[in-house]
Amino acid sequence: MPSRSRGVALIVLGLCFIRGGKAFPGFWAILPTLGAFFCIAAGPSGVLNRYVLASRPMVWVGLISYPLYLWHWPLLSYARIIEGDLPSEGMRALMLAIAFVLAWLTYRFAERHARRSENPAVTAALTAVMVGFVLLGLLATTRYYVGRHSDPYFVKTAAAAKDWAYPDGLNPIKVDGEVVMQIGHGKRRVLLFGDSHIEQYGPRAVELSKTSPDTLDSLSFATWGACPPIPNVVDEGNSVCAERRDGGMRLAVSDKFDAVVFGGCWNCYFTETGKPDAKTAKADRYYFFDGKNKHRFMGGGGVDMALAMLETVLTNLAKHKQVYLVLDHPTSNGFGPEEFVKGGRLGDMTVGRMSPTAPWDAKQKALHERMRQIAERSGAIVIDPIPTLCDKDWCRRADADATPIYKDAGHLRAGYVRKFATFMDPAMTSVPAAAPR
Structure with missing residues (x-):
């Protein structure tokens, strides 16, 4: 040239x-x-x-x-x-x-x-x-040279930060023109619909395909990062969200699927409802559009409208098929391993040891109960990770040996999900029919 x-x-x-x-x-x-x-x-x-x-x-x-x-x-x-x-x-x-x-x-x-x-x-x-x-x-x-990261615990923390496996083990297919990631060949056809908080459970589906292939349903993941699976919700920072969300909704209401699993980072979208300030201005990107006006999530009443719309969608779908609502797990900087990295950018770096638990934010706890009530009123089946992760107001962020169970402040790591996210199994598996005698 x-x-x-x-x-x-x-x-x-x-x-x-x-x-x-x-x-x-x-x-x-x-x-x-x-x-x-x-x-x-x-x-x-x-x-x-x-x-x-x-x-x-x-x-x-x-x-x-x-x-x-x-x-x-x-x-x-x-x-x-x-x-x-x-x-x-x-x-x-x-x-x-x-x-x-x-x-x-x-x-x-x-x-x-x-x-x-x-x-x-x-x-x-x-x-x-x-x-x-x-x-x-x-x-x-080959790790013979580890650079300036002088703390051996850094390797464990860095491994957690990289432990994201979606869509490994899943196969892209098209259903009615929409690309989904598919695994399993069971009779029941299940659509997992949401954002990265649904994607993070992909490794559990892959694990079940290896350990219990006869019970695994036909699973299809229709997801897009930071995109709530709720009609009329607009993300100003993600121009593709509306297209992907609307495509997922078309699949959810179609006869292509027998069950739909809704999930998302509800804590990311719905816990901050006041007017944005210097601290929260960056997160002020979502609003609910009622056809005429924009109702921002922060200070504009959009959260109540979005949750009302979610309840309407769940209620209508539950009349025709099985519907699940995955409640959120705790999310905040206190749960992400990256927060514990210490030291200058140009000097030696160390990592503070993570204690096994961190407090469950009161706003997130209140939202969790609100989402549970929405599911129960609509007839949706609740999938709740909290009993696995939390004991009253304290939730796990690391194993007893300080190995992080989170990839970052918002996502569980793939290794943990494979072994311990059994709360997702009811939405992914069905008891196989008994063989004729």
């Missing part, structure tokens, strides 16, 4: 990272790809190529394009590590600006000299550095 074509492609790619970083790689990645294609197709006589891309600034970007490619990703990744979430647009723009500076320095003082040099020592040095990085990667992969 000509350097100027690479240059314009990288500029567009950078803008995609700033504007659409959450979705990359996805729709936004089409822009730099098509941009480079049309630049090449136009040839050197094209108006854009001849007068714009042939200009000195664009040619300069093309010249530094490869080191820019090498620098931008580590910087953006490091910004995410520092902030603990998707960096702000300003931070991403700053990282790209730094990437341009470092790319120019790399091109000016390293790449140009390496390309023009005929000294065999340069080739040998570059080869040695490359081999060194390969060896370092192998040592890190």
Whole structure:
């Protein structure tokens, strides 16, 4: 690819990272790809190529394009590590600006000299550095080199943070045009509908497929992260939520399924009902749309409307098929292992030992009872993880040896779910028919 074509492609790619970083790689990645294609197709006589891309600034970007490619990703990744979430647009723009500076320095003082040099020592040095990085990667992969994380307990905590197995072991299929993740071949057809708090129970379904395949129902997961399975609920931060939710609802009311399991991070959506402040403003993204007006969950009465809609949906469905409502487990920073990591970003890191239990938030406890009452009034079957996890006002967050049972502040880890989430079994299994005598 000509350097100027690479240059314009990288500029567009950078803008995609700033504007659409959450979705990359996805729709936004089409822009730099098509941009480079049309630049090449136009040839050197094209108006854009001849007068714009042939200009000195664009040619300069093309010249530094490869080191820019090498620098931008580590910087953006490091910004995410520092902030603990998707960096702000300003931070991403700053990282790209730094990437341009470092790319120019790399091109000016390293790449140009390496390309023009005929000294065999340069080739040998570059080869040695490359081999060194390969060896370092192998040592890190085999855990002979563990870096600056000097506390052995860090390995246990890091393993918990990575212990997410959905959709491993499940198969994507289409049902009436909707993609679901499927497992099991039982006679009863069950739709598990919700967000990542339904996805987290996928490993339990996979475990049952190995240990009790004859009792496992035909399970289909229709889920989307941070997307409540309730009609008319809008998430301003997730443009795909409404489409996925409406598709799931069509499946739920169809004759394709004999039972529907509703679940979600109810604590995430419904515990904060007051007006947003500096602390909760970031979470103020949900509202209920009644056809005319938006009723925000925070300070706008949207929570009551959303829960009333959920009860209506459960009531109507329960007249025709089995319906389950999965109540939420405790969620907060006190349950996530990441909270216990101590130390500076550039120094040694240690991890505080997690005590086995943490208090159950009063708001979450009140919501739990409210959700239970909604299920009972509507005729839905209650699936409650609390008896497994909690004793009165205290709930488990780690085993006796301080091994975390949560992946993060909001999700149970896959290893725990496989063994102990037996409360989900009634919604996933049926007693097989007795063999004829």
